[in-house]
Amino acid sequence: MRKPDVVLRLTPKPMAVEVKRLSAAYDGQPVLENVDIALPVGKWTAIIGPNGAGKSTLFRILLGVMKPLRGAVTVHGEDPARQRRLGHIAYMAQQEAVEWDFPISVQDTVLTGRFGHMRTDLWWRRLLPPRWAESHHWDVVHRCLEAVNMQDFAHRPIGALSGGQKKRVLLARALAQEARLLLLDEPLAGVDTASERLILDLLARQRAAGRTVVMVTHDMDSARRYADQVLLINRTIVGMGAPDNMLVDEMLARTAVAGWRPVARRDPPLEAFP
Numbered sequence: 132m133r134k135p136d137v138v139l140r141l142t143p144k145p146m147a148v149e150v151k152r153l154s155a156a157y158d159g160q161p162v163l164e165n166v167d168i169a170l171p172v173g174k175w176t177a178i179i180g181p182n183g184a185g186k187s188t189l190f191r192i193l194l195g196v197m198k199p200l201r202g203a204v205t206v207h208g209e210d211p212a213r214q215r216r217l218g219h220i221a222y223m224a225q226q227e228a229v230e231w232d233f234p235i236s237v238q239d240t241v242l243t244g245r246f247g248h249m250r251t252d253l254w255w256r257r258l259l260p261p262r263w264a265e266s267h268h269w270d271v272v273h274r275c276l277e278a279v280n281m282q283d284f285a286h287r288p289i290g291a292l293s294g295g296q297k298k299r300v301l302l303a304r305a306l307a308q309e310a311r312l313l314l315l316d317e318p319l320a321g322v323d324t325a326s327e328r329l330i331l332d333l334l335a336r337q338r339a340a341g342r343t344v345v346m347v348t349h350d351m352d353s354a355r356r357y358a359d360q361v362l363l364i365n366r367t368i369v370g371m372g373a374p375d376n377m378l379v380d381e382m383l384a385r386t387a388v389a390g391w392r393p394v395a396r397r398d399p400p401l402e403a404f405p
């Protein structure tokens with residue numbers, strides 16, 4: 132009898148993020164054009180581009196909350212909205228995008244990061260107010276608050292925090308999601324040196340644990356020191372590669388990064404900064 136043929140299927144592991152020929156627009160006004168991106172799982176990518184380059188728009192599309200005009204987008208090989216609903220994408224918004232006057236404590240804010248996981252709790256649990264969540268959710272919340280050094284502020288209203296503390300709470304909420312992909316919109320903006328160090332070290336640990344980190348930043352030094360790759364964007368992808376190849380005068384000039392300082396010349400003339 133003839134033996135059945137053994138078919139060896141070698142399916143490549145899906146990328147964390149794959150974007151092909153993407154275009155996006157608001158009210159018919161193009162914002163992103165012909166964007167191609169492939170971000171491997173477990174790497175740290177820094178996205179750098181000037182104001183209005185479309186970085187936050189790209190995040191909205193990767194979260195599946197905005198539909199592209201054209202092109203294909205997958206997260207872990209699936210529809211981004213589905214991945215978000217499954218809790219595989221964590222998002223840290225820019226501080227300005229959050230309603231800080233909302234009467235909610237620091238720990239309840241971080242608990243909202245657990246909502247995706249709570250969907251799999253027992254049905255009757257899901258009828259209770261979130262504050263009565265199962266203890267393992269609270270364990271994660273407290274662990275994340277400790278990780279960002281905000282445990283002493285757990286009961287404080289979020290409106291009564293400094294700028295740097297707000298950032299740390301937003302990061303704790305993103306960490307509490309225990310997602311495979313972390314999308315962070317300017318996590319380092321407006322924080323002091325100690326907070327910056329804490330945030331970068333935490334993200335380095337996330338990456339070491341196999342998570343994919345994607346961080347929009349204007350901080351070239353951090354991108355150079357921590358990121359595996361840099362993506363330069365200004366309405367379209369200007370370049371993508373190792374930090375040492377992307378964060379050079381020629382590439383930055385092409386991206387026209389606001390506030391960009393020439394790398395070769397440490398002290399440019401003042402007139403370079405209007």
Ligand SMILES: Nc1ncnc2c1ncn2[C@@H]1O[C@H](COP(=O)(O)OP(=O)(O)OP(=O)(O)O)[C@@H](O)[C@H]1O
Pocket residue numbers: 157158162180181182183184185186187188189
């Ligand atoms: N909801 C919206 N409706 C209409 N236009 C928008 C909307 N959101 C953003 N835009 C426009 O789209 C363009 C890209 O905005 P986006 O916020 O994606 O840029 P960004 O790179 O994140 O900028 P920044 O560094 O200032 O945060 C800008 O010209 C902006 O004015």
